[in-house]
Amino acid sequence: MTSAAPGANADTAEMLTARQNVLDAGLFCDLDALLAEIFTNRHRIVEVGAGTGHHLAKVLYAHRGSQGLASDVSKAAIRRAARAHPRMAAVVADTWAGLPIRTSYVDAVLCVFAPRNRDEFARIIRPDGILVVVTPLPDHLHQLRERTGMIGIQPHKHDELVASLTSRFSVVSHEEVRATISLGAATASDAVAMGPSAHHVSSTRVEAMPVTSAVEVTVLSPR
Numbered sequence: 004m005t006s007a008a009p010g011a012n013a014d015t016a017e018m019l020t021a022r023q024n025v026l027d028a029g030l031f032c033d034l035d036a037l038l039a040e041i042f043t044n045r046h047r048i049v050e051v052g053a054g055t056g057h058h059l060a061k062v063l064y065a066h067r068g069s070q071g072l073a074s075d076v077s078k079a080a081i082r083r084a085a086r087a088h089p090r091m092a093a094v095v096a097d098t099w100a101g102l103p104i105r106t107s108y109v110d111a112v113l114c115v116f117a118p119r120n121r122d123e124f125a126r127i128i129r130p131d132g133i134l135v136v137v138t139p140l141p142d143h144l145h146q147l148r149e150r151t152g153m154i155g156i157q158p159h160k161h162d163e164l165v166a167s168l169t170s171r172f173s174v175v176s177h178e179e180v181r182a183t184i185s186l187g188a189a190t191a192s193d194a195v196a197m198g199p200s201a202h203h204v205s206s207t208r209v210e211a212m213p214v215t216s217a218v219e220v221t222v223l224s225p226r
Contacts, residue, residue: 013075013076013077013078013079013080014054014075014077014079014080015077015079016079017196018196018197018198019054019055019077019079019080019083019197020193021192021193021194021196021197022054022055022193022197022198023055023057023083024189024190024193024197025186025190025193025194025197026055026057028184028186028190029184030182030184030186030194030214030216031057031058031216031218032182033180033181033182033216034058034137034180034216034218034220035057035058035061035062037178037180037220038058038061038062038113038135038137038220039061039062039065039066041133041135041220041222042062042065042066042069042111042113042135043066045066045069045110045111045132045133046068046069046070046110047069047070047071047072047108047109047110047111048062048063048069048070048071048072048109048110048111048112048113049071049072049073049074049102049104049109049111049112049113049127050071050072050073050074050112050113050114050115051074051075051098051102051112051113051114051117051118051120051124052074052075052076052098052114052115052116052117052118053073053074053075053080053084053093053113053115053117054075054077054080054083054084055080055083055084055087056071056073056080056083056084056085056087056088056091056093057087058113058115059071059073059084059087059088059091059113060087060088060091062113063088063090063091064088069090070090070091070092071088071090071091071092072091072092072093072094072104072109073085073087073091073092073093073094074093074094074095074096074098074102075093075095075096076095076096076097076098077095078095081093081094081095098117098118098119098120098123099118099120101120101123102120102123102127104127105127106126106127107126107127107128107129107130108127108129109127109128109129109132110128110129110131110132110133111128111132111133111134111135112124112127112128112132112133112134112135113135113137114134114135114136114137115137116137116138116139119136119164119167119168121167121168121170121171121172122171124171124172125171125172125225128225129225130225131224132224132225133175133222133223133224134168134172134222134223134224134225135220135221135222135223136164136168136220136221136223137218137219137220137221138160138161138164138218138219138221139156139160139217139218139219140156140160140179140181140217140218140219141155141156141157141158141217142215142217143156143215143216143217143218144194144214144215144216145215145217146212146213146214146215147191147194147195147209147212147214150209150212151195151207151209153195154199160219161177161219161221164221165221168223170226171225171226172223172224172225172226173223173224173226174221174222174223175222175223175224176221176222177219177220177221177222178219178220179217179218179219179220180216180217180218180219180220181215181216181217181218182215182216183213183214183215183216184213184214184216185211185212185213185214186211186212186213186214187211188208188209188210188211191209191210191211191212191214192207192208192209194214195207195209
């Protein structure tokens with residue numbers, strides 16, 4: 004797969020602010036708790052397409068002996084990620100162009116709604132390491148999609164994920180994480196504005212409403 008021009012798909016500062024507001028509201032609290040469990044005894048952790056570094060920071064706060072590296076094509080994101088946790092470094096890097104990490108160096112790679120470079124992940128992960136991929140389920144943020152025409156989520160994403168990685172990784176486990184929380188009008192609007200759907204809707208403004216977070220967490224090990 005060819006890569007886009009550097010930064011072509013980078014999140015804007017406005018998108019990052021909106022996303023952080025939603026994260027701060029607790030939409031992914033249950034996901035972060037599960038990730039903290041999964042990364043127990045993993046000391047060198049990389050999050051690719053990390054955005055503000057929120058998820059990796061939560062893992063590091065849960066494990067005092069761990070260190071993290073956040074990568075993203077967005078310079079604005081990396082400026083935020085660099086401040087997200089004292090044991091987190093941050094680097095501007097395109098996952099498709101390659102990551103500035105030594106071969107077989109990291110214990111774990113985290114990929115949340117981000118591009119997946121199977122061969123590059125296999126290169127940097129230790130033989131006893133893990134790859135953790137978080138993908139949205141079809142009903143993720145469905146209340147917002149029904150009101151705004153946000154981009155839909157394809158079904159069978161887990162099957163597609165496994166098929167895309169199977170030559171280099173084996174599935175260890177996968178688990179669905181669901182939660183519904185009430186968002187005020189401003190935060191619900193931020194949930195529309197925080198991703199690529201913001202470019203495809205006529206307005207990002209919505210009323211206060213309960214919003215569902217529905218994701219699947221797949222843990223894989225190198226073959």
